[in-house]
Amino acid sequence: MVLSSPVMHHPKPWRLEETSQSSLSRFFLGSLFLRTEKKLHFRYPEVESLFYIVGQRGFEPPTPWSRTRCASPCATTRLLFEPRQNIAVAPLIVNKRQNLFFLAFARVFWTTFRNFPLFWAKHPHLHPLLLFRIISLTVSSLNGIFHKNVRKSGKCLATKRFMMSSDDKTIEKKDGEESKGLDFKKSKKSGSDGIEQKVLAAKTKSKITPGWVFGMIILLLIAVSFVLAPAIEALVRPQNVNGIVFGKYGKEEIKYTNGNFFYDQVQNYGSQTKTSTDNPTQALYQIWKSAYDSTVLFTAVNQLANKAGIIAADPVVNRAIINSGAYNKDGKFNVELYQKASAESKASVEKSVRRSVPYQIVLDDVSTALSSSAEADYVAAMASKGRTFSYVDINASLYPDEKASAYALQNKQLFYSMDLSIISVEKEDEAKALAASIASGEKKFEEVATSSSKDSYASKEGKVGTVYYFGLTPNFKNAEDATKLLTAKAGDVIGPLEGPSAWSIYRVDSTPVEADYADPALLTSVKGYLAYNDNAVVDEYLATIANDFAQKAKGDFALAAEEAGLNVVTVANTPYNLAQSTYMNNFGYSDPSGLLGTAASAKEVGKQLYTVEAGTVMDPIKSNASYLVVKVDEESTDEGMGSYIKMFYNYLSGSQNQQDFSQALYTSDQFQDNFLGTFFSTILGDNA
DSSP, X not given: OOOOOSSOEESSOEEEESOOHHHHHHHOOTTSEEEOSSOEEESOHHHHHHOOOOTTTOOOOOBTTEEEEEEOTTOOOEEEEOOOSSEEOOOOOOOHHHHXXXXXXXXXXXXXXHTOHHHHHHOTTOOHHHHHHHHHHHHHHHHHHHOOSSOSTTSOSEEEEEEOOTTOOTTSOOGGGGGGSOOOSOOOOOHHHHHHHHHHHHHHHTOOOHHHHHHHHHHHHHHIIIIIHHHHHHHHSHHHHSOEEEEEETTEEEEEOTTSHHHHHHHHHHHHSOOOSSOHHHHHXXXXXXXXXXXXXXXXXXXXXXXXXXXXXXXXXXXXXXHTTTTEETTEEOHHHHHHSOHHHHHHHHHHHHHHHHHHHHHHXXXXXXOOHHHHHHHHHHHHEEEEEEEEEEOGGGXXXXXXXXXXXXXXXXXXXXXXXEEEESOHHHHHHHHHHHHTTSSOHHHHHHHHOOSTTGGGTTEEEEEEHHHHGGGOSSGGGGHHHHTOOTTOEEEEEEOSSOEEEEEESSXXXXXXXXXXXXXXXXXXXXXXXXXXXXXHHHHHHHHHHHHHHTTOHHHHXXXXXXXXXXXXXXXXXXXXXXTSOOHHHHOXXXXXXXXXXXXXXXXXXXXXXXXXXXXXXXXXXXXXXXXXXXXXXXXXXXXXXXXXXXXXXXXXXXXHHHHHHHTSTTEEEOHHHHIIIIIHHXXX
């Protein structure tokens, strides 16, 4: 890529002829130029475009309507045109010392930035040639300071311009026009001319102008801004310049860096996830965790693909590009759309597809592995055979009312009730500011609750309704803060008070009152409190009820349930599926209440349900705060389930194989997982 300078394009650039070896030696700088006996060519086209230096004497660049000639009695170089198209000539720097300085600076700049990965990792959108062009423009502006049409010390004692004829035959001079051209060949010098030139050379040899000093300062500032600043930043934060490492698989780092697979996955999941204003941190975690899991699997599978010698062959990549949908129109690959795509877009799609081909080949092989028909028949038979069940739930609602009322009388404070409204926010400072605006009358409580509260009551102007005191205590980080609400009066605003995950402002809408211990609603609440907060009080009573019922139910289960006023829950055909296999049904689909499924998750209970004889009424089973009395009804066969398994077994088997394969990779000893620590320290730290 050759950058063109902002100056005019000239139909014919300058070249050197009859240039002495000594002159060329003065312009030789490392490998920047290619020396020959009579011609000087630039090795790097970028430098040729930006710093087109011709001859040690210096001259103004030619224009389409003029020709530059440099006259000097001591000149040894003759300047000629040579036809060549579309070459841009940048403004000329016409001082030997300045020439060498800027050429050296250009070489150092090019070499440094071309090999400066830290800078490009931090600023990948910049290109060395772009920054090089910036400096060339700066040099062009400084050239007005340095350049003078009349040079001393033999640098070009005169500059003349002549009109160029349309047929460009001015080089062929007639005898009568020789006086118009300036011959650069050596001529005899008079004594006075030689003395004058020596004097001029002595005067200009050591002269340093203010413009030169100013130019040097500008160039140093450019060097500092483009070289030192990124280097210092890289030293201060080196961990993010080369990417963020979240873990390792084998010897390969699971790294997030610009343009890699992890980066693309974060962008992909980020575009699919709508960030919730209620909990942006949770949404951010979900995006990064999903992208991380995908990258771990991608890395592990690619390592297996490399070990197996799987490569992304060009025909396979081309077919994958067609099938990717990147160039689809109306659901089909569109050749015209592909041809109109930019080279950059094509390269990006090809890169993405090519790196995914080995990964996809491995996963396809795993998921499309066929199973034998005998295996499918065996699994279908297990899925279709099962048992039906009936059971009753003996819970705290059966606890006697008088016992519940007595418990409430002994714990009066727990069952005080009041009407409340609430405002919840995340930060203490915000809560204090809102409380102050309410206290001063600047804003109403309802207005603040609607506009600022982060809980589910914001849509109801903060109104919670009637609550018991025992229901309030879990909302406070310090349980003693809840007592402030008991002593408040209607209309009082309390807080802000700290909770487990928020700061809350409370308004007491009704003065707290003692409970009516004969109220059925209160008794139901007392029994619910006992079931989950003081189960020991009711457990012995419920166990006795359950054992008595189990004895009576052995004769006639349905009749015993009716006499006890208990509802019978019926469970449809369910196979023995303790491991929750996706091939078969489970209690999650067949148990409408879910209580038997919860109890059957215990290995011993699940085994007992399928080993006792059909028609057996089992001993009471403890499930959370309840006791279940279960009757095993009968063995049954679900023919529909068996047919379904046989028909889709290969698909189900492929999915299961893929899940097992992924699980094996995630649990491998080669996997080192540092996601949580890196996420909280780096990702949340950077966004804090």
